[in-house]
Amino acid sequence: MKLLVIGGTVFLGRALVDEALRRGDEVTLFNRGQSGPTPSGVEMVRGDREDEAALRALVAERTWDGVIDTCGFEPRTVRRSVRALTGHAGVYAFVSSFHAYGDWPAKGVDETFPRHACDPDAAPDDVPYNALKAGCERAVEEGFPGRALIVNPGIIVGPGENVGRLPWWLETIARGGRVLAPGTPDRAMQLIDARDIARFLLDRLAEGASGRYLTTGVLGNTTMGELLRACVDATGADTELVWADEPFLRDHDVAPWTEVPLWVPDAPEFSGAWTASSAKALAAGLRCRPVAETVTDTWRALHDGGYPQPKYLQGEVPVGLDKDKHDAVLAAWDARGAQV
Secondary structure (H helix, E strand, O other): OEEEEEOOOOHHHHHHHHHHHHHOOEEEEEEOOOOOOOOOOOEEEEOOOOOHHHHHHHHOOOOEEEEEEOOOOOHHHHHHHHHHHOOOEEEEEEEOOHHHEOOOOOOOOOOOOOEOOOOOOOOOOOOOHHHHHHHHHHHHHHHOOOOEEEEEEOEEEOOOOOOOHHHHHHHHHHOOEEEEEEOOOOOEEOEEEHHHHHHHHHHHHHOOOOEEEEEOOOOOOEEHHHHHHHHHHHHOOOEEEEEEOHHHHHHOOOOEEOOEEOOOOOOHHHOOOOOOOOHHHHHOOOOOOOHHHHHHHHHHHHHOOOOOOOOOEEOOEEOOOOHHHHHHHHHHHHHHHHHO
16 A cells, blocks of 8 residues: 555554554655654655645645544644645545543443534634544544544553653563552553554555544453553562552542553543443454553563653653652551551
């Protein structure tokens, strides 16, 4: 296949490009060159997707079997790219998010659930942040009717993760000693490796498929305890996991998801966080590797120099407990136990 990838140098985008090149596909990248190194073996076109002249130069005398948009966050910007690529690509594949669904994370969504209200030409200030992906999807669907392929990933992990959720756990556990762990070890989770999404999306493109697929891990494919024990095994560290209950962590102002990555509290507003359905994608060929394999590969990737280091940021919010706060909360947990 001849593919255009918008983005393509960071995490899932990088996984898509690596997999496409492994298959022998002809890949063109279009990006600003600011997020990561350019993989060898691709045609590189530098440009900003918000620049009309750059888009015109990109498509001049070029066509592709498919375009994969890995970095569309604002509907108005995505719509500009879609309009430029009309007539130059067979299928437009857009990497969206669970956030496009208004009921998530309170409910375990599937493809039939309603999306947020958001116009396909909305600007960032027009709607809440979580609604923007829904507007981006509509821009693609309107511009490529019957030829739009939408994937809605859940929580993605794997080598090259740029946010730093799983890498934070690996690096923290690698230091050894006692590490604070959230809630109970049997809390079920649902994670997916970026490389598995890449393979699934490229398989669908090769078939000329369109439509929408939720792409997350198999229900209950790990627990918090299994995940953190896999981190201990991968790093070989002499680490003791200290499980503190959720009310205690909330009382000590420990923020879920950001300060303790991948911790989703057991509360009604998060009851669907780990129960979305990938049944449609699994029936269409999605295959998910064991989470322990992903953990091991992520640890190796953190130290082999093949990927940029994680930013340890979710938006502008730092990811991971500061060590001083971690130690203070752990000491408070110990003190509470001593008083019981």
